[in-house]
Amino acid sequence: MLCRAIAAAGRQVTDGGSRDQGGGVAGHWLFAALAVFGVASNLLMLAGPLFMLVVYDIVLPAGSTETLVVLLLMLAAAQAVQSLVDLSRSRMLARMGAMLRQDEIAPAAFAGAAGAAQSGATVQAFLGSAAALAVLDLPFLPVMLGVLFLFHPLMGALAIGGMAVLAAIGGVERHLARGPRRRLDLAAASAAEELARAGPAAEYLAATGQGGAAARRWRRHDTAAMIAHLRLGDTTAACAVASRGVRVFLQSATIALGAGLAIRGELTGGAMVAGSLLMSRILGPFEQGMTAVPQALRVWRMHRAARRRAAATPPAPPLPGPARVAAEGLAVTMGEGARPVLSGIEFAVGPGQILLILGRSGAGKTMLLRVIAGLLPASAGRVTVGGGNSVPHREGPSAVLGYLPTHPAFCAGTVAEAIAGDAHAPGGGEPMRTAARQAARAAGVEMALLSLPQGFETSVPEAETRLSKGQLHRMALARALAGRPDILLLDDPDIAHDPEGFAILAAALRSARARGASVIVTARQAQLLPLADLVLLIEGGRMQAFGPVGQVMAGLSRRASAVGTAAPASAPRGEVA
Known part of the structure; x- marks a missing residue:
């Protein structure tokens, strides 16, 4: 067996x-x-x-x-x-x-x-x-304890008393070690974070002369961790010595008890020695189990x-209906009793439409896109995709979605796998490479990827060292476009910030619209407005306006005229007020 x-x-x-x-x-x-x-x-x-x-x-x-x-x-x-x-x-x-x-x-x-x-x-x-x-x-310890009771009840009682003493020592150790262990975890995490940040920022720290300050912060955290570690070690060592002393004494006490019982004729010499050995077989596993059980x-x-x-994290189902996304009374709260970070969001975008979500930094645009992608649960209301089914909260976006986050990241496979992995080309091989090249061409990064040492078979870590930041963002856009998704979510795409990138993004959005996809794009500035069919304005997590671009812009103009100004004085230049 x-x-x-x-x-x-x-x-x-x-x-x-x-x-x-x-x-x-x-x-x-x-x-x-x-x-x-x-x-x-x-x-x-x-x-x-x-x-x-x-x-x-x-x-x-x-x-x-x-x-x-x-x-x-x-x-x-x-x-x-x-x-x-x-x-x-x-x-x-x-x-x-x-x-x-x-x-x-x-x-x-x-x-x-x-x-x-x-x-x-x-x-x-x-x-x-x-x-x-x-x-x-x-x-199985009760079985061992039962055998010891068969030798003599007093020997079993001595074993129970010894287990109680060991349990008390273990409880004292946990109580005394709680504070040092908590301080050790916090200080060690802070020291590790300082080291992790110092690596990528080494050149910046050296150029600005801030390396010494970073080293002092790390030494402060590391010293706190070292002190907590020593105190924790002292506590653990003291309790371990006490436990070992109790076990050794109890083994001798078992022999003494057995000898006394043998003198009185209540126990044989063999039972006396066997009871001592059995006592060690009980106390040792019991002490180890007290540490192992927590x-x-x-x-x-x-x-x-x-x-x-x-x-x-259920497998992504096919889109249950037309490429349509809608939100009804959507609200998101990050903690019980906390103020909602999103509330009162309502919109609908259908096949062949582009929705532009505008708002300042911190308005809630990224959070709204994460809810639509199924990465964040809604506290109230709902988001529906396709034929009216609510979006399930999952730990990753659905395969029917093309998703470009604000800060894209890639796994450590090949470039082709990073762009068009299993979600779009389950068989891998040539179909995956073809899908990756098509998506890269649409994102304007095909030639840059072909110039890598192994082209699309280059490993992602090597590609990240050879490609510029802008090229990596275009590669992330290619991943969102791979497989021609029915719903495309782009969170403040970085490539829109230069003329060439804007032209590439505009072509990709028009292509998605032409094939009947629903497109949702977030932005802080209004240069994407000419490409949009619908616009949603968000401020402070609340919806300010939603509708066709011309209608919303006309409403804003009338409102601005009514107050005698085109925009609040506090609005940053170039951002939507």
Whole structure:
């Protein structure tokens, strides 16, 4: 059974497979084998105390050397089998961790679930550690304790008292370590952030002479982390020494108690020695389990959260109707009791229409686009896409959407994969490269990408070092245009800020309109206004106006004439007031 479980799990992990029927069978075999081998390991752990009991109470009085040799060989065989069983349990847990990480957790990271990859690595590391075995062995401690009670109730009571003392020491350690651990996490995170920022900004810091100030800030955070680390280490070491002293004393106290009971004729000499050995087999796993259980609970919560994130990332369905986007009474609040950052947003854009969302920086344009893309849940109202179905909140945009964020980022594949990956060319290969070239041509970056060392097969990290910032933004636009999406969302496209880029963007928008796509573009300035059919004005998270461009502009002109000014004096030049 073990070989079958490990082989099936190994095939699933090495194949990088999904959770298919074979993976499910492997998981069931692993759970069954873990349960059986857990029982076997803990029963075999009693071999040592039983050997002591028989040697002292039977072999020594009988003076039988042959019996002693046979018992010793049996003990060696039992301990060899127990070692193999424990090795097999460790291997099974390691494979379970790999299966969970690969099939349930890590894929969520590539669907946009923040921290999913780290969660997967943490779960896998825990299941591959001795702490996982300690947690699995905790249910068998009552069996060990029951055997000790069979020797004598006082020995069982002594074991319970020792467990209570160890639990109290563990509680004191957690209480004393809470503050230093919190300060260590904060200071270490701040120091790591300083180092992370110093790398990309090294030339700027050197040119402006700010390197010394950055180094002093890092040293301040690192010193705080070092002090917290030392205090945490002192607390942990003190409690560890106290726990070890209690365990050593209790083992000696068990012998003393057994000797006293033997003198009174209530216990045999073999039971006295076996009870001492059994006491160590109880207290050691109990102390290890006290540390492992909180860790297991944290890992379990992390695993459940990662699975919820993965479940909240459904596969992108086909567009359920025409390329239409509408918002009704949309509001977004970032925290309970907080002021809404978006409220009262209502609009509709249909096939072959371009909606321009205008507003100052911080008006809420990016947040509105994230809600439309399904990246952020609405607190009130709803956004509908296609045939009237509400947009589901997912950790990544739907495949029916072409999405260009304000700060685009790419994964570490090839340029072709970054532009037209699985969402637009599931088979990869030549269809993917063709789709990538078509999108790059529409974004005006095809020749720049072909000039890379391997063209569209160049790795993204290498392309990022060779392309300019403007070319990278055009590459991001190509990714949004790949696959000719029915709905195109562009968040303040950077390429619109120079004449050549504006011409490329205008051509892409007209092409999308011509094929019947719904296009939504955000901007702070009004140079894209001639390309738009509809305009939505946002200020302070609230809708100020929505409708056809001519109608909205005429309304604004009448309002400006009524107050005797064309725009408020506080409006920045070039931005929409």
